[in-house]
Amino acid sequence: MAIGITSEETLDSQLGGCRFNQDANKSKVSYCASCSAHKYALCSKLDGEALAAFGANSTHRKIDAGQTLYSEYDEATSFYTVVSGEVRLSRMLDDGRRQITGFKSQGDFLGLSTKGLYTADAEAIDDVVVCQFSLAGLNKSLENFSAVQVRLMEMMQAEVIDLQDQMLLLGRKTPIEKIANFLLDRAERHIERNGLAEDVNEVEFHLPMSRVDIADFLGLTIETVSRTFTKLKKSGLIELKTSQDVKICDLDELRVQANSDE
Amino acid sequence: MAIGITSEETLDSQLGGCRFNQDANKSKVSYCASCSAHKYALCSKLDGEALAAFGANSTHRKIDAGQTLYSEYDEATSFYTVVSGEVRLSRMLDDGRRQITGFKSQGDFLGLSTKGLYTADAEAIDDVVVCQFSLAGLNKSLENFSAVQVRLMEMMQAEVIDLQDQMLLLGRKTPIEKIANFLLDRAERHIERNGLAEDVNEVEFHLPMSRVDIADFLGLTIETVSRTFTKLKKSGLIELKTSQDVKICDLDELRVQANSDE
DNA sequence: CGGGCCCTTGATTCACGTCAATCTCTGTGG
DNA sequence: CCACAGAGATTGACGTGAATCAAGGGCCCG
Missing domain, CATH: 1.10.10.10 (Winged helix-like DNA-binding domain superfamily/Winged helix DNA-binding domain)
Known part of the structure; x- marks a missing residue:
C-alpha cells in the first residue's frame, strides 16, 4: 500500500473516478476538499468556492511505479502536487553518475523549470497519483489566488532550507x-x-x-x-x-x- | 575594491550619506533607482513612485570584512539585499565541521528563517553593503507590491535550482x-x-x-x-x-x- | 526448479584526508 | 632597512575509509 493513502480512501475516490475530469467541475468542491493531499499542498489555504475554482484547472493522474513523469530539459508544461506515492527528483551527469535531490510525497510540489525546461528528472518510485496543473493555468491562478501565492512561497522557503540541510549532509557528514x-x-x-x-x-x-x-x-x-x-x-x-x-x-x-x- | 561597486560610485553615495536614512524619503526615488544592486534585486521590477515607496522601508548598512550579519538560530528580524561585497552563508556542526551553502553578492537576497529563527550564519567576506528591510515591513510590502512578490518567487526558484546543482556537485563530483x-x-x-x-x-x-x-x-x-x-x-x-x-x-x-x- | 534482480558481504585499492614541514606575503617594531 | 611574527597557502609523506571489484545469498516470478 502506497505511503500517504489513508485507509478510508480507495484509489478510485482519489482519481475522482475518471482520469481526465474537466467535466467534474460541479463536484469539485467536495472533490478537492476531500483530497488526501489537500492539507499539505499548494491549495491548503483555500476552501469552499475558491478551492473549487482553483481546482478546476487541475487533473488527477496516475503514474505507475518506475514510470517517468518528466525528464530534465523536457519542455516544462505542467506543475504537480503529489497526492499519494513517492516521486524522486534527480540529476545526471553524462557518465551516469546521479544525484537525487529529493523524494517528494503527499502534498509536495514538483515541476520547477528555468527557461521553460525542467531542471530534473521526476520518476515514480511506487505507484503515484499527482494533481497536475498546466503551468500557464497555475501562473494565472497565482494572480487570482493570493493565498496560493503565499503558500507557494512558504513551500519554496521550506525547500531551500531542506536543500541547505542536505548540502551540509553531503559535504560534511x-x-x-x-x-x-x-x-x-x-x-x-x-x-x-x-x-x-x-x-x-x-x-x-x-x-x-x-x-x-x-x-x-x-x-x-x-x-x-x-x-x-x-x-x-x-x-x-x-x-x-x-x-x-x-x-x-x-x-x-x-x-x-x-x-x-x- | 569590492566586487560589484562600479567605478562611478563611491561608498558614500551607496550609503546615501547616512547610516539610517528614514529622513531621506523625499530623495528616495533617485536614491533607490541609482542603487547599483537595483537591477538584480528584489526591487528590480519597481520604478518611480512604487520603488520609492518600497524603498522607504529599507536602510543601507555597511558591514566590515569578517563581521557577522546574523547567526543561525538568532531571532530573525530583517531581510537583506546585498548591494556590494560578498556574504557567505554557512551551517555548522557542533564539532566545527562547516558547510557553506552559498556566496551572496550584488542583488542576491539573504535572511531566510523558519519559526522566526535564521537558518544559517551570514558573514561578510569583504567589506559589504546591504539593504536591510524589517521582516514585518517586507511582508507588508509583499502584500502591496505584487511585482516584488513575483520577483521574490523568481529568485527563490533560481535559488532552489542552484542548490540542486550544488548537491550534484557535492554528492557526485x-x-x-x-x-x-x-x-x-x-x-x-x-x-x-x-x-x-x-x-x-x-x-x-x-x-x-x-x-x-x-x-x-x-x-x-x-x-x-x-x-x-x-x-x-x-x-x-x-x-x-x-x-x-x-x-x-x-x-x-x-x-x-x-x-x-x- | 531456474533465472534475474537486489541486497549483502568480503577482499583489495586508491583517492582524499590527516599530519607535518615549508613557503609566501604582510604588517610591525627595532 | 631589516628582522621577526603570524596567518594563510602550498607541498610532501603517510594512513585510512569509502570506492571498487568480485562473490555469494535471498526472494520473486515464470
Missing part, C-alpha cells in the same frame, strides 16, 4: 551520520503524517526506494549504504524486517548518531 | 570537477556582471574568499583545494597572480573539466 539522518527524516515524516505521539522512541515504517536510490540521495555507493545499515543493525539501533521495512528501536540514539542539530 | 565548476561559476558571473563578450575564452578575476571558504563550500579540505589549484595551474588551464587572483586561460576546456551540463 560521515556515512553513518548520513544514513542516521535519512532514517530520522523518514521516521519523523512518518510520525507526523500518521499522527503518532511525538515522544515515542520506536517507529516502524516502509522505505519505498531502493538501496541505489538511497545511495544516490546521500552521495554514497550501494555497498556503503548496505554496510552502514548492517552496522546500525548490529548495534541494535534498527531492525530490518525486509530490506525495505525498518524499525527504529531508539530514536533518541539515532538523533545522536545523526548529528542532526534539530 | 571529483575534486577537479568541483574546483573547475566553482571557477567557472565565478568566471561566468564576472563576465555577466562586467558586461564582457559572451564568447571570450579568457577571464581574469578576484576571489574574495579564502581557501578554507572554498573547501567548506565544495566539501573538501584546504589541502585538496590547494593541490587541485596547482594541478590546474600545471596543466596550463589557469594562472594565479596571487592566491586570490585567478586567470582562466581556457574557459572551454574548463567547462569540459567541470562536467557542468550547461
Whole structure:
C-alpha cells in the first residue's frame, strides 16, 4: 500500500473516478476538499468556492511505479502536487553518475523549470497519483489566488532550507551520520503524517526506494549504504524486517548518531 | 575594491550619506533607482513612485570584512539585499565541521528563517553593503507590491535550482570537477556582471574568499583545494597572480573539466 | 526448479584526508 | 632597512575509509 493513502480512501475516490475530469467541475468542491493531499499542498489555504475554482484547472493522474513523469530539459508544461506515492527528483551527469535531490510525497510540489525546461528528472518510485496543473493555468491562478501565492512561497522557503540541510549532509557528514539522518527524516515524516505521539522512541515504517536510490540521495555507493545499515543493525539501533521495512528501536540514539542539530 | 561597486560610485553615495536614512524619503526615488544592486534585486521590477515607496522601508548598512550579519538560530528580524561585497552563508556542526551553502553578492537576497529563527550564519567576506528591510515591513510590502512578490518567487526558484546543482556537485563530483565548476561559476558571473563578450575564452578575476571558504563550500579540505589549484595551474588551464587572483586561460576546456551540463 | 534482480558481504585499492614541514606575503617594531 | 611574527597557502609523506571489484545469498516470478 502506497505511503500517504489513508485507509478510508480507495484509489478510485482519489482519481475522482475518471482520469481526465474537466467535466467534474460541479463536484469539485467536495472533490478537492476531500483530497488526501489537500492539507499539505499548494491549495491548503483555500476552501469552499475558491478551492473549487482553483481546482478546476487541475487533473488527477496516475503514474505507475518506475514510470517517468518528466525528464530534465523536457519542455516544462505542467506543475504537480503529489497526492499519494513517492516521486524522486534527480540529476545526471553524462557518465551516469546521479544525484537525487529529493523524494517528494503527499502534498509536495514538483515541476520547477528555468527557461521553460525542467531542471530534473521526476520518476515514480511506487505507484503515484499527482494533481497536475498546466503551468500557464497555475501562473494565472497565482494572480487570482493570493493565498496560493503565499503558500507557494512558504513551500519554496521550506525547500531551500531542506536543500541547505542536505548540502551540509553531503559535504560534511560521515556515512553513518548520513544514513542516521535519512532514517530520522523518514521516521519523523512518518510520525507526523500518521499522527503518532511525538515522544515515542520506536517507529516502524516502509522505505519505498531502493538501496541505489538511497545511495544516490546521500552521495554514497550501494555497498556503503548496505554496510552502514548492517552496522546500525548490529548495534541494535534498527531492525530490518525486509530490506525495505525498518524499525527504529531508539530514536533518541539515532538523533545522536545523526548529528542532526534539530 | 569590492566586487560589484562600479567605478562611478563611491561608498558614500551607496550609503546615501547616512547610516539610517528614514529622513531621506523625499530623495528616495533617485536614491533607490541609482542603487547599483537595483537591477538584480528584489526591487528590480519597481520604478518611480512604487520603488520609492518600497524603498522607504529599507536602510543601507555597511558591514566590515569578517563581521557577522546574523547567526543561525538568532531571532530573525530583517531581510537583506546585498548591494556590494560578498556574504557567505554557512551551517555548522557542533564539532566545527562547516558547510557553506552559498556566496551572496550584488542583488542576491539573504535572511531566510523558519519559526522566526535564521537558518544559517551570514558573514561578510569583504567589506559589504546591504539593504536591510524589517521582516514585518517586507511582508507588508509583499502584500502591496505584487511585482516584488513575483520577483521574490523568481529568485527563490533560481535559488532552489542552484542548490540542486550544488548537491550534484557535492554528492557526485571529483575534486577537479568541483574546483573547475566553482571557477567557472565565478568566471561566468564576472563576465555577466562586467558586461564582457559572451564568447571570450579568457577571464581574469578576484576571489574574495579564502581557501578554507572554498573547501567548506565544495566539501573538501584546504589541502585538496590547494593541490587541485596547482594541478590546474600545471596543466596550463589557469594562472594565479596571487592566491586570490585567478586567470582562466581556457574557459572551454574548463567547462569540459567541470562536467557542468550547461 | 531456474533465472534475474537486489541486497549483502568480503577482499583489495586508491583517492582524499590527516599530519607535518615549508613557503609566501604582510604588517610591525627595532 | 631589516628582522621577526603570524596567518594563510602550498607541498610532501603517510594512513585510512569509502570506492571498487568480485562473490555469494535471498526472494520473486515464470
